[in-house]
Amino acid sequence: GAVVSQHPSRVICKSGTSVKIECRSLDFQATTMFWYRQFPKKSLMLMATSNEGSKATYEQGVEKDKFLINHASLTLSTLTVTSAHPEDSSFYICSALTSGGPNEQFFGPGTRLTVL
Amino acid sequence: AQSVTQLDSHVSVSEGTPVLLRCNYSSSYSPSLFWYVQHPNKGLQLLLKYTSAATLVKGINGFEAEFKKSETSFHLTKPSAHMSDAAEYFCVVSDPESTGGGNKLTFGTGTQLKVEL
Numbered sequence: 001g002a003v004v005s006q007h008p009s010r011v012i013c014k015s016g017t018s019v020k021i022e023c024r025s026l027d028f029q030a031t032t033m034f035w036y037r038q039f040p041k042k043s044l045m046l047m048a049t050s051n052e053g054s055k056a057t058y059e060q061g062v063e064k065d066k067f068l069i070n071h072a073s074l075t076l077s078t079l080t081v082t083s084a085h086p087e088d089s090s091f092y093i094c095s096a097l098t099s100g101g102p103n104e105q106f107f108g109p110g111t112r113l114t115v116l
Numbered sequence: 117a118q119s120v121t122q123l124d125s126h127v128s129v130s131e132g133t134p135v136l137l138r139c140n141y142s143s144s145y146s147p148s149l150f151w152y153v154q155h156p157n158k159g160l161q162l163l164l165k166y167t168s169a170a171t172l173v174k175g176i177n178g179f180e181a182e183f184k185k186s187e188t189s190f191h192l193t194k195p196s197a198h199m200s201d202a203a204e205y206f207c208v209v210s211d212p213e214s215t216g217g218g219n220k221l222t223f224g225t226g227t228q229l230k231v232e233l
Contacts, residue, residue, distance in 0.1 A: 004159065032219065041125075043206070043223040044160075093160070097219055105221065107152075107160035 023094030030096035139207030
C-alpha cells in the first residue's frame, strides 16, 4: 500500500512556542490530506481537511489561527501549532487521500506532541 | 449526521479462540464502513471496507465483517486469535453523499483487543 510519513514522531516544546509537523505522501500524490487529533484512550477527531493550493477546511471548534495548515505541494502538508499550551499536548495523525481510482486514506504513524 | 458506536472498549480473548469486536453505526445515507487497526507506534492500517457490494467483507490477516442494515451493525470477527492481533481497533463510517464528498471519516472510540496465552 501507499506510504505516508510524519516528522517528527515525537516533539517536546515549551509553552508559548510554535511547533511544525510535516506529513508526506512518499509514493503517491495527494491533493487532499487530513489532520486528526487523538486524545489518550479516545477516538480520532478530524481537525481539518488540507487541499493542495487552497485554504484548509476546519472542523467546527478547531481554531484555524492556532492550527495553521499549509499544503504547498502534492506530497506535503504541514500543521503548525502556534503558541502551544499544555492543553495542546496530544497525538496528531495525518492521512493522505489517493486519487485516480477508488479513494482511500492512508495514515501516517502520528506525532506525539508534549507541551511543558 | 453519521456516527459509530463501538460497544466494548476492551476485549480479552485467549489465543486460538474467536474474536468478536462489535460496531453499530448511524447514517442518513448508504454508508461506507471500515475497520482500521492501530498497533503501538505505527500508523492506522486498513483491515477491510464495505462499500455497498457484498455484505460479508473479507479483510487482511483473517478478519472479516458483515454489514447488517437491519441491525445497523458491522461487527468484526476472526475465527482464531493470534498474539499479533493485540492492538486497538477502530470502526469507521463515511457517507458518500454527505458534505466532503464521502471522504470525511468518523471514527468510533476504539476497542483494545488483548490476546492471552
